[in-house]
Amino acid sequence: MFQDFSVQSRPELGPPRLAALREAMSAAGLDGFIIPRADAHQGEYVAECDARLGWLTGFTGSAGFCIALPEIAGVFVDGRYRVQVRAEVALDHFTPVNWPEVKPADWLREHAVSGAKIGFDPWLHTKSEIARIREGLEGSGIALVESANLVDRVWEDRPAPPAAPARIHPPEFAGETAEAKRARLAKGLRARNAAAAVLTLPDSICWLLNIRGADIPRNPVVQSFAVLFEDATVKLFADAAKFDETLCAHLGPEVSILPTDSLTAALEAIEGPVLVDPDSAPLAVSLLLADHGTKIVEARDPCILPKARKNPSEVGGMEAAHLRDASAMVEFLCWLDAEAPKGQLTEIDVVTALEGFRRDTNSLLDISFDTICGAGGNGAIVHYRVNEATNRPVKPGELLLVDSGGQYVDGTTDITRTVAVGAVPDDAKRPFTRVLQGMIALSRSRFPRGVAGAHLDALARAPLWAEGLDYDHGTGHGVGAALCVHEGPARISRVSDLPLEPGMILSNEPGYYREGQFGIRIENLILTEEAAPKGDNRDQLSFATLTWVPIDRRLIDETLLGPDERDWLNAYHAEVQTRIAPLVSDAAKAWLERACAPI
Template sequence: MFQDFSVQSRPELGPPRLSALRGAIKAAGLDGFIVPRADAHQGEYVAPCDARLGWLTGFTGSAGFCIALPEIAGVFVDGRYRVQVRAEVDPGAFTPVNWPETKPADWLRTQAQPGARIGFDPWLHTKSEIAKIREGLDGSGIALVESANLIDRVWEDRPAPPAAPARIHPPEFAGESAEEKRARLAEDLRKQGAAAAVLTLPDSICWLLNIRGSDLPRNPILQAFAVLFEDASVKLFAAEAKFDATLRAHLGSEVSILPPEGFGAALEAIEGPVLVDPDSAPLAVSLRLADHDTKVLEARDPCILPKARKNPAEIAGMEAAHLRDASAMVEFLSWLDAEAPKGRLSEIDVVTALEGFRRETNALLDISFDTICGAGPDGAIVHYRVNEATNRPVKPGELLLVDSGGQYVDGTTDITRTVAVGDVPDEARRPFTRVLQGMIAISRARFPRGLAGRDLDALARAPLWAEGWDYDHGTGHGVGAALCVHEGPARISRISEIALEPGMILSNEPGYYREGAFGIRIENLILTQAAETKGDGRDQLAFATLTWVPIDRRLIDPDLLGPDERDWLDAYHAEVLRRVAPLVGEGAKRWLETACAPI
């Protein structure tokens, strides 16, 4: 589990740790140091030993970084975390910075002294990331300098690395053997003239080898590095104790398990051009190869797109997982609708109950991320995580936003529902309906093959824009099949240039957040697939829905919906009832029949 960096601990988190870091910065002959949220694998979640940003600042969000200078320490966060960061960091020690509106290079130009040397650990930053900052600093006299990790020098009680065992991902859910995957990708390497490819993303490695792990909470991954060679062999750098005899037999003789500390030397030993992803691999990889004059071919991680294009077995597993998860969600919502209006529940009570309903399926491996449960104003904190210090009563007359998911052996789920607790706040109906219209627009979209998420993002926002509203996060992210709930490279976002392809699974989650009052988000997962031929026969794609859970009809203003939107909603609820009613108890079934009635 993550360490608790709650607001209760704020006095301890601020000046002493920051002062220790500043002492290390000075001792290293530097004028500043960058502390990212990321670890060497660039994942959203980090192990306790890699939670450097949280240890230093108290900020617990999944994205951001700190730049510590002698007189100021900026904590850079995006729109999801601007309320949260103010609650978690010591304002006397840390200054929140709106990012990406304020770029780190621009901030350094105004805050750092001319000629300043800003240190960074090249194992925690990608080549692309550092190149962008250096480009922004060009001509300023401010330099980025590779450095040992200065947080590690002052973090005296830093936890040990994770040591959980790995496991086989069943072939019936993988849909393709690891041998077939390795051979297919090795052939691609040969076509590109590469002798090897460096793999640093744990979910890529797990997908390639049909294995899973439990090194991190919520994500069934093994933390490792790997090198895939043109002959389809693999060198896997991970703690050997994580692999039992059965797993070693599964991997076979073509996969060598080696100690993690041997990764750097192995890079130096590669003969021939090496494929490295500048957007995901640590800069240290490219530096190590360059030191030995190894030719680097910069290209996307070769596992990324094949992993994103789910095969039929993976799709079937995801469909089964979502139906199972829907039954748990319906049991939960039925319970919540009866208990919440009594005014006796807290946010933690809701989180605990929801996980309990998922565990009653007898199939839950873990939740897929820490449940977001925001009552009233807490719902306006986009990635709010309740703890004992922030736990709030669930009050009648307010909205409750619950964003949650499950990890199952056959699939990964992610769903958000915003519900009324008792009487519906009148001021919430219009924004709720506008959010719903955006979600329906994405669900119904047909679009030419080759379009990217950025080409669709506006469909979800248009109903909100008409009111002068918007939300400060993407509309959707990729989702792994029994892997990470946030998976690249495809997403529905203003900045996504990755073409959507059949088999890609995405979230569809527009929202609206009124600080100090409530938050609204509605989220289903959707599968990209070929669209039925119509019109002049153009090649088009469309989305199929994977999530089957009612949307709170009490919060909808029917007068705002158009005929097509009404038809979609009624058809969706009819399908929810058909699919889920046979899977739940009699009480939940009666609730479901009411919840799925036509609008």
């Protein structure tokens, strides 16, 4: 679907909605209420009916939460959204809070009175999340209290839940039958002496059953819950209208589809220990099982790691999707290079054109997230989303940052390119080159098996650190195979202790942002694989590049590049030209030859 560029936030609606919530708090005997961005599935992207944080505050970012007290309402956001939140919320009524530097417990200790009861909906928070806040509140006299959702009580025109049809994920791209996956994971349950596992993440369920959906924009998932039993059968809790006869036949008799509101009764009927992920399942699941006396085995969602380790068919699909997507990107960049210097384009024009080039492949199912297109100072807003109110001209002499991706039947893409519009700003080349050096360092890295994302994060930051610069987001996130563009648990981040494994696909996206002036980010997707033998032939891993699109050579200060970095960039551009030139128009082919010329 083409993007809706209507104004996305209306801060003037925040105050009366906040007042209504406070009245509901008082009626419920509560002194505060927590409003998360997440839904019951802990998804980054939520359906309209679950966009409670945006409805209440006007903040449209993909991460954050609000704590509403009688006299103050804090909106907690991380470094990606600190510029954006100030533009979207009514600052007379909502107070931005720098999170995670400021913990919610510490904020409550400062602003809530002793003895305060802070309500939360246990279906919208994980057990781990609530446990951390409660631990931070010990000795304060402030209590967290399970509650009905008070936002839902005052949201009179709340949209209906999504009801998009589900579809089969083709076996040639899945690479393993759903029956084999169920049997493999059920064997793991038996090894843990667990009778069942509760699955609450829609992408886990879709991966397990080889299905896809369209309930959430940009994410091809079916909103559902599931229980996987030790005998490899599954109870799927979803709207049965989403599944036609062909899809039901694909699922087979071992998968029964039940109404979502029957989940509680199904959990209470399980005999034997039940595996629950405290980091992803709603706290309500654990409370229901505990109230029924069921033993809970706390462990990671059993689908998470197998889903992250892409098999050869999934890797092949991702490679094909990236070539197709790169051809669209090259056609777009060729067009942009000709049109942008004329000074007639706006950010919305650029986003619309890019989506058009992707649709011209005749293979696009959807974009993989709302395109980030920031001209000049808007590029410094890390997760900026253009709308009619913020739409800015693309001016010559500025930088343009475009972060975008596509959803295809065989794969998911995510790419960022920062380009010069006309003359290159004098103060941009040095930081751009430092960002590029960080991206190259991560691309070229070899590391022993067992190394985690936290160990590698510094490789991408070191060139920036040497200049006294940095960026306030992770260096890389996991990416699903024809699934969610942001996929756990693999990350390249200072806080990620998960060892990387072959088959894991991640983004490689260092950046630099100068508020009010420009943003720089360069992003490729990379595949973790076995490293070629070298030296003592230790067990090592390395990265293979999946993204093949030129990097703007006009923005590179060549004097800063070392010989190895220069060789990597020239080899990368030579490969881009070899792979993509046969796939594009004559005009784009000529542009590509110039863009890929060696330095």
